[in-house]
Amino acid sequence: MRNPLFLLLILVFWFTNSFAQPPLKHIFYLHGMIIETQGVNAVSPHFGPYKYIEIIKSLEETGATIHHEVRTEETDFYEFTTKISSEINELLKSGVPPENISVIGASKGGIMAMHISHINKSNINYILLASNSDYTEKTFDWFLHGSVLGIYEASDTVAGKDYRYWINRSKEATKFEELKINTGLNHGFLYTPLDAWMVPAKKWMHNTK
Numbered sequence: 001m002r003n004p005l006f007l008l009l010i011l012v013f014w015f016t017n018s019f020a021q022p023p024l025k026h027i028f029y030l031h032g033m034i035i036e037t038q039g040v041n042a043v044s045p046h047f048g049p050y051k052y053i054e055i056i057k058s059l060e061e062t063g064a065t066i067h068h069e070v071r072t073e074e075t076d077f078y079e080f081t082t083k084i085s086s087e088i089n090e091l092l093k094s095g096v097p098p099e100n101i102s103v104i105g106a107s108k109g110g111i112m113a114m115h116i117s118h119i120n121k122s123n124i125n126y127i128l129l130a131s132n133s134d135y136t137e138k139t140f141d142w143f144l145h146g147s148v149l150g151i152y153e154a155s156d157t158v159a160g161k162d163y164r165y166w167i168n169r170s171k172e173a174t175k176f177e178e179l180k181i182n183t184g185l186n187h188g189f190l191y192t193p194l195d196a197w198m199v200p201a202k203k204w205m206h207n208t209k
Helices: 004-018 033-038 052-060 077-093 108-119 134-139 164-169 186-191 195-205
Strands: 026-030 065-067 101-106 125-129 147-153 175-181
Touching: 026 052, 026 077, 026 108, 033 108, 052 065, 077 101, 077 108, 101 108, 101 195, 108 125, 125 195, 147 164, 147 186, 147 195, 164 175, 175 195, 186 195
Parallel strands: 026 065, 026 101, 101 125, 125 147, 147 175
Antiparallel strands: none
16 A cells, blocks of 8 residues: 555645646846936937836736846946846746746847847847947947847837848847837837837747747
8 A cells, every 4th residue: 555645745746737837937128228317217308208117017917027127327238238148047047948038128228138149148039129220230249149039110210220230140049030110209119118019029028920
């Protein structure tokens, strides 16, 4: 006859695994430069208010844990990106699958996300918003990794360049696609959680088309 304690352990193991929750997702949101100078209630004279809190709330609707540290003018580019890369590695070491980790970078935050993708070879997700320009291509010598979606706005006069340059360079990226949107909001499209970028971003994070 089997030991009752052994049978109890088997039952507990079966019950726990039968109702186990799927692995938690994590999203790192890296905001634009205006937040560094004005804080989370930033308002651009050209593009209006940066609806930072609304963007975070929209991302929270995914059920993921949202990492959204507010940078300041004193934040060092390379120290910050190295820190985020280390936090990603810690999540991976803890057992979080790479496909459950996403980095969304907007404008300067997108440039930071590109640098993270260069230094961190893990196959996590990246969504870049208005992150490319002639300046970016001339300044940085990157080769991106992971699953990357580059979104750019047709009317954006600040950073509205497509991502073909980086797609051609980033041969080790698992996947690298670009999406052109037409909101007519110039660089301000990333200031609000518009469906035009939020919907494809959420699909990319869930590894769906």
